[in-house]
Amino acid sequence: MAAVRLSGVAADAPLQAEKTEPLRLGVLRSLVRQNSETVQMAMLQAEVDRRLAAAEAGLYEPQVVGSVERVDNQRPNNAQQQANLGFYATPVFTERNTLYSGGLEFLSPIGTKLQTGLTFRELINSVQQGKGPEYETFLGASLVQPLLRNFGTGPTLARLRLAAMASEIAFQQYRRQLMLTVAEAEAAYWDLYLAQERDRIARESLGLGEKLRQDNQARFEVGNSSQLEVLQADAGVALRKARFNDARQRVSETAVRLRSALGGVWGNQAALPEAADAPELIEDNRTPLDNYTAARTLNPDYRARELELAREGIRVNYARNQRLPELNLRTGYGLNGLGQTPGDSFADIDDASYAAWSVGVELRIPIAGGVRQRHEYYAAKAAEEKALMGVREALTQLFNGVDSARRRLRLHRDNVGNYGSVATFHESLLQSQLDRLAEGVVDSRTVLETEEKLSDARVAVVESLVLYRRAYLELELVRGSFLQDRGMDLTRDDLRRETQDLLDSARLSPQAVDLLQRRALQELESTAPAAGP
Numbered sequence: 001m002a003a004v005r006l007s008g009v010a011a012d013a014p015l016q017a018e019k020t021e022p023l024r025l026g027v028l029r030s031l032v033r034q035n036s037e038t039v040q041m042a043m044l045q046a047e048v049d050r051r052l053a054a055a056e057a058g059l060y061e062p063q064v065v066g067s068v069e070r071v072d073n074q075r076p077n078n079a080q081q082q083a084n085l086g087f088y089a090t091p092v093f094t095e096r097n098t099l100y101s102g103g104l105e106f107l108s109p110i111g112t113k114l115q116t117g118l119t120f121r122e123l124i125n126s127v128q129q130g131k132g133p134e135y136e137t138f139l140g141a142s143l144v145q146p147l148l149r150n151f152g153t154g155p156t157l158a159r160l161r162l163a164a165m166a167s168e169i170a171f172q173q174y175r176r177q178l179m180l181t182v183a184e185a186e187a188a189y190w191d192l193y194l195a196q197e198r199d200r201i202a203r204e205s206l207g208l209g210e211k212l213r214q215d216n217q218a219r220f221e222v223g224n225s226s227q228l229e230v231l232q233a234d235a236g237v238a239l240r241k242a243r244f245n246d247a248r249q250r251v252s253e254t255a256v257r258l259r260s261a262l263g264g265v266w267g268n269q270a271a272l273p274e275a276a277d278a279p280e281l282i283e284d285n286r287t288p289l290d291n292y293t294a295a296r297t298l299n300p301d302y303r304a305r306e307l308e309l310a311r312e313g314i315r316v317n318y319a320r321n322q323r324l325p326e327l328n329l330r331t332g333y334g335l336n337g338l339g340q341t342p343g344d345s346f347a348d349i350d351d352a353s354y355a356a357w358s359v360g361v362e363l364r365i366p367i368a369g370g371v372r373q374r375h376e377y378y379a380a381k382a383a384e385e386k387a388l389m390g391v392r393e394a395l396t397q398l399f400n401g402v403d404s405a406r407r408r409l410r411l412h413r414d415n416v417g418n419y420g421s422v423a424t425f426h427e428s429l430l431q432s433q434l435d436r437l438a439e440g441v442v443d444s445r446t447v448l449e450t451e452e453k454l455s456d457a458r459v460a461v462v463e464s465l466v467l468y469r470r471a472y473l474e475l476e477l478v479r480g481s482f483l484q485d486r487g488m489d490l491t492r493d494d495l496r497r498e499t500q501d502l503l504d505s506a507r508l509s510p511q512a513v514d515l516l517q518r519r520a521l522q523e524l525e526s527t528a529p530a531a532g533p
Contacts, residue, residue: 020255020274025189028273031262031485032185033178041503042170042177047499049170050492053163065117066102071095085127095125100440107279111156116141120342133343140334140356147361148324156317165311169304171492176300179482183473185261190466192258193275195251197462202244205455209237211445212437215368236448279469281413288402291479295398298480305387305394313386326364333357398478405475412468419464423457430454 103117119137213233255272337348436442476482483489
């Protein structure tokens with residue numbers, strides 16, 4: 001909207017303006033994303049949960065098992081033991097054995113525990129009567145398969161699935177934190193723009209008051225105006241100076257808050273940011289159904305609630321399985337070997353002359369029916385119901401949030417036009433009254449009152465624009481499209497790479513923290529007020 005221009009209007013500010021540096025909205029978003037400690041903490045938490053989920057995948061990693069054991073034993077033989085030994089009977093039995101074992105252990109996704117390996121024993125004892133050592137060999141495998149409790153992929157993969165859910169929830173929480181942090185910075189940016197416009201309008205209003213005072217003083221000196229006209233103009237200037245001072249102070253305070261949102265990093269630490277972009281009305285043709293559908297797909301709060309419900313469902317299924325009796329199938333098969341030399345012992349293994357196998361079942365049933373398992377199951381069911389209520393609550397909030405934001409958008413959009421019409425009317429009226437003032441038809445008070453209404457209307461137009469943009473920010477947050485609309489959304493792989501870059505940078509070093517503390521102290525010292533009474 002064009003401003004009323006007066007020739008010779010003096011717009012000198014009564015207060016010294018602080019040094020500023022223009023800041024574009026895109027640069028603001030980039031700085032907040034890079035330097036916000038809150039966003040970085042959410043990023044690191046997502047990395048923690050991602051690593052924990054990856055760690056759970058090691059549950060199925062085969063284990064190499066090996067051992068060496070030396071046994072040196074002496075014991076007296078009782079009468080029965082001596083009788084059993086017969087010709088080889090001795091009062092004292094001595095043995096010095098060396099045992100070697102090695103193999104692999106596996107866990108399958110259905111809960112099967114499989115062990116395969118080789119056992120080799122070097123036996124030296126008093127019964128051998130100086131014949132030299134004997135060598136025993138066993139090569140085989142054993143298997144334990146749960147048939148009720150812990151059977152199937154559900155119980156076995158439960159921890160892995162829970163960790164994956166926790167990782168995805170942390171990712172959604174990072175998206176939420178990034179959205180909120182950038183949105184808060186953008187809202188502060190528009191607040192700064194509003195403060196700047198208030199300052200500009202107050203400056204123009206003060207310029208008009210100064211011009212009227214000068215004109216009235218000149219007419220009074222030649223006898224064409226009264227002293228009252230001069231006093232009215234003086235009062236108008238004083239009022240406008242006070243309003244201008246308030247506007248200038250509000251600009252400084254808002255700029256400082258915006259600079260804090262940048263994470264303490266700004267191009268010129270001595271300068272305050274200046275909003276260089278103006279808010280505009282946005283054409284958004286999405287229907288309410290489009291907004292609701294996008295919200296259920298993109299809103300991180302709702303997505304996290306759905307993931308929490310799925311996580312509790314996994315816990316319920318696991319707890320239900322743990323209430324079953326423990327019935328395990330145990331089986332094993334192997335080959336034995338024995339010889340005076342290791343080669344003879346392994347020869348028996350090659351010939352498969354001495355096979356051994358076993359099969360059986362093992363049953364465990366709690367006497368009281370599983371008190372612990374029963375209560376853990378009921379607790380898991382209650383947690384699942386709580387998570388379901390959370391999803392319903394989030395869904396209600398989505399619907400209400402979308403509807404509320406759309407209503408505010410329509411309201412503030414209409415207000416922009418309405419206040420614009422009011423400002424246009426008062427602008428024409430002010431120009432007319434300035435012409436009539438020059439002819440002596442109206443007095444200065446009438447002109448000042450009209451100008452004050454024009455200034456209020458101009459401020460209302462800008463304020464409605466800012467409120468419109470804030471309402472649009474709220475709509476973008478509710479439907480979850482905030483990052484997508486700005487090209488800031490990212491995949492989990494993108495987040496992983498950004499997190500690694502952060503970990504590799506020097507920003508997390510003790511030296512960086514010390515430097516930040518020194519800068520903060522220097523800024524406090526430079527802005528500290530001088531000591532006075």
